[in-house]
Structures are given as C-alpha cells and as structure tokens.
Amino acid sequence: MMYNFYVERDSILHRLDPRVKIIASILGIASMILFNSPTMLFLLFVSISLSLAFLGKITFREQLRVLKPLFPLMIITIAIWPFILEPASFGLFIGFGYALRLASMAMITFGLLITTSQRELILGFIKLKMPYEIGLTLTIALRYIPTLFGLAQKITDAQKSRGLELEKGSFLTRLKNTIPILIPLIISAIKTAHELSIALESRAFGANKRRTFLYTIKMKSRDYFALIVVLFLFGLALYLRYQLNIGYIKLY
Amino acid sequence: MKARDVAFSALFAALTAVGAQIAIPLGPVPFTLQVLVIFLSALILGARLGFLSQFIYVLMGAIGLPVFARFSGGFVHIYGPTGGYIIAFPIAAFLIGFIAEKREGLVWHLTACLLGLTVIYLLGWLRLGFYMGGDFVKAFKLGVAPFVVFDVIKAFLAVVIGDKVKKAVKI
Numbered sequence: 001m002m003y004n005f006y007v008e009r010d011s012i013l014h015r016l017d018p019r020v021k022i023i024a025s026i027l028g029i030a031s032m033i034l035f036n037s038p039t040m041l042f043l044l045f046v047s048i049s050l051s052l053a054f055l056g057k058i059t060f061r062e063q064l065r066v067l068k069p070l071f072p073l074m075i076i077t078i079a080i081w082p083f084i085l086e087p088a089s090f091g092l093f094i095g096f097g098y099a100l101r102l103a104s105m106a107m108i109t110f111g112l113l114i115t116t117s118q119r120e121l122i123l124g125f126i127k128l129k130m131p132y133e134i135g136l137t138l139t140i141a142l143r144y145i146p147t148l149f150g151l152a153q154k155i156t157d158a159q160k161s162r163g164l165e166l167e168k169g170s171f172l173t174r175l176k177n178t179i180p181i182l183i184p185l186i187i188s189a190i191k192t193a194h195e196l197s198i199a200l201e202s203r204a205f206g207a208n209k210r211r212t213f214l215y216t217i218k219m220k221s222r223d224y225f226a227l228i229v230v231l232f233l234f235g236l237a238l239y240l241r242y243q244l245n246i247g248y249i250k251l252y
Numbered sequence: 253m254k255a256r257d258v259a260f261s262a263l264f265a266a267l268t269a270v271g272a273q274i275a276i277p278l279g280p281v282p283f284t285l286q287v288l289v290i291f292l293s294a295l296i297l298g299a300r301l302g303f304l305s306q307f308i309y310v311l312m313g314a315i316g317l318p319v320f321a322r323f324s325g326g327f328v329h330i331y332g333p334t335g336g337y338i339i340a341f342p343i344a345a346f347l348i349g350f351i352a353e354k355r356e357g358l359v360w361h362l363t364a365c366l367l368g369l370t371v372i373y374l375l376g377w378l379r380l381g382f383y384m385g386g387d388f389v390k391a392f393k394l395g396v397a398p399f400v401v402f403d404v405i406k407a408f409l410a411v412v413i414g415d416k417v418k419k420a421v422k423i
Contacts, residue, residue, distance in 0.1 A: 005316070029327055071326060073332060083345070084385035103327045106360075109316035133253040133272075137308050140262035141269070142317065143303060148263075148270045170282070174276050178285065181274075182413055183420070186267065186292060190421050193256075193263040200255035 005113040013115040017223040018124025030236040038097025040247035074099035201216035264293040264305035269319035291410035299349035306342040334403035335377025345366035
C-alpha cells in the first residue's frame with residue numbers, strides 16, 4: 001500500500017508554497033459545501049480537474065484513478081436521492097450534484113498530496129500554527145503503519161503455523177481467533193512506543209520551546225499572488241452564494 | 253505533549269489504521285477490527301492519550317491518507333455519509349478512557365466500551381440520516397441495526413484483550 005502520493009514534477013502547483021496550497025484546499029472544500037446546485041458543482045468539478053491538469057500537470061488518467069475507489073459511494077449517493085425528492089428526476093439531478101461534490105473533495109485533497117512532499121506538507125501545517133508535536137506524531141504514525149501491518153501479517157502466519165484457523169467457524173469463533181494475533185501485536189506496539197519515547201527523550205525532545213528547521217519555507221511574491229487569487233475566488237464564491245443567491249437550490 | 257505522549261499516540265494511531273484493514277470475511281460486508289482497536293486504545297492508554305491517538309488517526313484520514321477501512325481516506329469520508337462514525341472515534345475514545353481510568357473492573361470497562369459504542373452509533377446514525385434527507389428510520393436500518401450485535405461482541409473482546417495486555421506490559 002502506498003502512503004506517499006507525492007510525485008516530483010515541475011509545475012506551478014508543485015512550486016507553490018505549501019501554506020497557500022493548504023489554505024486553497026480548505027477554502028476549496030468549504031466552497032463545495034457552500035453550493036448545492038448540480039450545475040454549479042459540475043462547473044466547480046470541471047475547473048478543479050482542469051486546474052490540476054494544467055497547473056499541476058496531473059493527467060486526467062491519474063485523476064480518474066483517484067476517483068475509482070469512490071465510485072461505489074458516488075453511485076449510492078445518486079441512487080438514494082430519487083427516493084427522497086419528488087419528482088424522481090429532480091432527485092436524480094440533485095444526487096448527481098452530490099456525487100460530484102464528493103468527487104471534487106477527493107480531487108482537492110489528492111491534488112494537495114500529489115503536489116506537496118510530506119515534509120513540506122507538515123512544515124506548512126506547522127507554519128500555519130499547528131502544534132509541532134501533532135505534526136511529529138502524524139509523521140511517526142505514518143512511518144509505523146507499514147511496519148505494524150507487516151508485523152500483523154507475520155504474527156498471523158506464525159499463529160496459523162501453530163494451528164490457528166481464521167477462515168473457519170461462526171463469526172464468534174472467527175472473532176475470538178483474532179485474540180492471539182491482537183495481543184502480541186499490541187504488546188509489541190507498546191514496546192516500540194517505549195523505545196521510541198526514550199529515543200525522543202534522549203534527543204532532548206521538548207527541551208526548547210522555539211524550534212528551528214533544517215529546511216524551511218518562505219513565501220515569495222508569486223505565492224502571495226496565488227494567495228490573493230485564492231482569496232479572491234473564495235470571496236467571489238461567497239458573493240455569488242449570499243448576495244446573488246446563485247448555486248443554491250432549496251430542497252424542502 | 254511529552255515524548256511519551258507523542259510515541260504512544262503515534263503507535264496507537266498506526267495500530268488503528270492497521271486494525272481498519274484487518275477484515276474478517278463474513279458475507280458481503282467485511283467486519284474490520286477498527287472499532288475493537290479504538291476500544292483498546294482507550295482502555296490501555298486512558299482518556300487523554302486515547303483521544304489523542306484517535307484524533308491523529310482521523311487527522312491522517314482527513315488529509316487524504318488511506319487509513320480508513322478498505323484503504324480509503326480523504327476529507328470526503330469525514331464529510332460523507334459515514335463521516336459521523338469517524339468523527340465520533342476520538343470522542344468515544346475519550347469517554348471510554350475517562351471511565352476506565354476512574355473505575356476498576358471488567359464490568360465497568362465493558363460499560364465504558366458500550367457507552368463509547370453508543371456515541372459512535374449516535375453520531376453515525378444522525379449524519380447518515382441527514383445525508384439521506386432526514387430519513388432516520390432508513391438510516392437506522394442501514395447504518396446501525398446490522399452492526400450492533402457484532403460491535404457489542406467486539407466490546408466484550410476488547411475488555412478481555414485490554415485486561416490481558418495491561419497485565420503483560422507496563423504502560
């Protein structure tokens with residue numbers, strides 16, 4: 001399983017300051033919730049897809065690959081709404097919009113992850129005043145997922161070789177059979193955490209309140225320009241929605 | 253946060269991500285160990301760290317890492333129909349940990365887990381109901397009823413495992 005989506009490319013989105021990209025993503029998701037008219041959501045979806053393709057050099061094929069796991073959720077969403085709203089065709093229309101809303105949200109987070117390296121992303125969050133410890137914890141957790149996953153597999157194999165059967169019996173027996181896998185897994189996680197906290201402590205973690213960074217990020221004039229564009233677009237979205245009442249359909 | 257807090261919440265956040273991928277094959281709906289690990293992190297780590305580990309887990313998913321069940325991730329899943337359950341994880345972990353810290357004994361721990369489960373179902377059900385345009389009866393039939401029995405069994409299991417782990421290692 002991949003836990004790092006970042007792909008090194010030379011594009012405008014790749015070069016942009018992570019802070020601007022984070023703010024843009026948050027505002028992008030917020031504007032997705034702002035509108036519920038399928039026409040508007042469709043326009044937003046298309047513009048996100050196009051800007052990822054042209055500003056971020058993310059091909060449409062890559063975009064489709066991200067959306068694929070979301071298809072079941074989107075289909076369910078489309079299928080539910082004709083039963084809720086009258087007439088059914090109107091419900092279908094609304095459901096289609098909501099499915100697009102989900103797709104757009106996925107594209108926004110994906111766009112952020114594929115154009116920003118993990119280090120830059122976390123640095124960006126920290127510079128936006130997220131506590132450093134949260135960023136560190138997140139990185140460590142991410143680092144240990146594959147390790148624990150492999151360990152779980154190893155323990156399962158070891159217990160199977162001792163005669164543990166996971167694919168037999170009622171649900172209750174199957175669930176009970178996970179005990180000999182979970183206990184060693186959790187105990188080794190706890191032991192790792194102990195060692196890790198000693199390692200952190202011995203490197204004087206938390207000794208200094210103010211941290212410095214080996215690699216740091218700096219806003220350049222093009223980053224400020226991009227930020228202004230993003231804020232302007234969000235302002236425009238708010239204006240359309242609340243002053244002109246465009247893009248919102250009263251459902252009930 | 254101290255070094256110990258960072259290490260333990262990181263490892264248990266990772267553990268939850270792993271638990272969400274371990275599926276027990278039974279019929280069309282795969283039953284994952286996600287909820288079981290959430291109970292366990294709360295029982296073993298207590299309120300504060302239990303909450304923190306689950307908060308980190310949800311945060312990882314929110315920024316798009318594939319840590320939720322079936323390797324899914326992204327803000328969509330927090331906003332989407334099943335988002336209520338996910339949002340409830342840290343809250344449930346805090347509640348379970350809080351009770352487990354105050355009271356000894358397996359019965360109390362089981363009560364704590366069941367209360368936590370109630371919080372998860374309540375928020376999950378409400379969100380699903382709103383997503384389905386206010387049809388809370390249907391939301392109950394789809395999102396709560398089919399899973400309750402299995403999750404109650406998981407609560408029993410969590411109490412047993414948590415007790416054994418705590419006896420085996422010092423936290």
